Amino acid sequence: MKEYKSDKESMCYLLMYLDRLGGLCHCISQGQKIVINKKSIKAAEIDSALQFVTSTDRDRDGVVCSDCLYKYLRTLGEVSEGFLTDAEREEMVASYVRDVSVRMAAELSGYSSNGFSDKKYEEHVRLYIKKLNQTRSQWAALTLKLREKNGDKTLTELVDHYRALYRLESVFLFQVLSLDDNPDESDSLGTLRFMVGISEKVIQLSDMIREKTHDLLEREAISEDIQKSLRKHSEKRKETEYKFSNLAKVLGEISAHSDS
Incomplete structure (x- = not known):
């Protein structure tokens, strides 16, 4: 040197x-x-x-x-x-959490504009949440149908995992939209831990979905109709898992320094 x-x-x-x-x-x-x-x-x-x-x-x-x-x-x-000071650190944590989470929400919902604070962004994310909830209801109905027919236990659990996955994504997005509500009263560290928890649950669910799908395919225990539905949602699941994995790393980094 x-x-x-x-x-x-x-x-x-x-x-x-x-x-x-x-x-x-x-x-x-x-x-x-x-x-x-x-x-x-x-x-x-x-x-x-x-x-x-x-x-x-x-x-x-x-x-x-x-x-x-x-x-x-x-x-x-x-x-x-x-x-x-503790107050300054908490303010910085809140700023980081908001910036990272808002960008994540834009990616998940497919929002391509540069502005994240306008009404158009909020309306777009809310519409996407509505679509997620509709898809979640479809998975819930299929879960109920399989249980009523005493369907394969692993298949029933797999379908319910997809329902839970869509629920977690909608909960995350709703939380992001709530970040600007009463900012003076918000608990930035509590919000941070909540976001980390959601991300970790998404990753865990995705792992379980992968394992159960592999098991069912090996046993040829999935009908053609359900296979088509799973293929349709599999790519989205992989993208969602990847995005939440990155989010977990970033928020985990913030959390580690915030708790120290």
């Missing part, structure tokens, strides 16, 4: 060196450890910041801005200890 060090104190290459052995982060142009709030920045913190920022800010085509990394380090990194 010495060969790249600049002779000018004002020179900045906008490059960092992550020392994996020493565990710290260095400024390449100045050949010094990067320090914020009198604390050395760890390489692992930069890794976490990169993962978090690239997951939450998707409008930069892969380019991560230094301001975004700095904001993460000052609010969620180890250097934030003693820098933010």
Whole structure:
């Protein structure tokens, strides 16, 4: 790293060196450890910041801005200890949770416009929730039908899992729309834990759906009509699982620093 060090104190290459052995982060142009709030920045913190920022800010085509990394380090990194008051930290957590969740809601509902705070966005998400509830009712009716006919237990459970999956998605979206209701009275940490819980349940349900589908196909215990219905919803389930998996990682990162 010495060969790249600049002779000018004002020179900045906008490059960092992550020392994996020493565990710290260095400024390449100045050949010094990067320090914020009198604390050395760890390489692992930069890794976490990169993962978090690239997951939450998707409008930069892969380019991560230094301001975004700095904001993460000052609010969620180890250097934030003693820098933010509890109220300031909670305000930042609320901001992160809202931004991440609103983007997630837009992706789930297929909302393509850039504005997330207008009436058009809210109406779009509410219409999507209505469609989810209609689909959930269809799965519930099929579950009841299978139980009345003493159908295959695994198949009945699989159908009910799909009903629960659509329910969780609609609950999540409704919670997102409620984030702006009485913001002064909202519990940001409680909302964060609720969102994490929903994400984890979606992932667990998706795993169970995968296992039960495999079992039923191997036993040839699914009728052609139900197979068509499952194929129709399988791709959406995979996309939903993927999105909630990413959400769980991001919110889990926020939660870990909020509880510390």
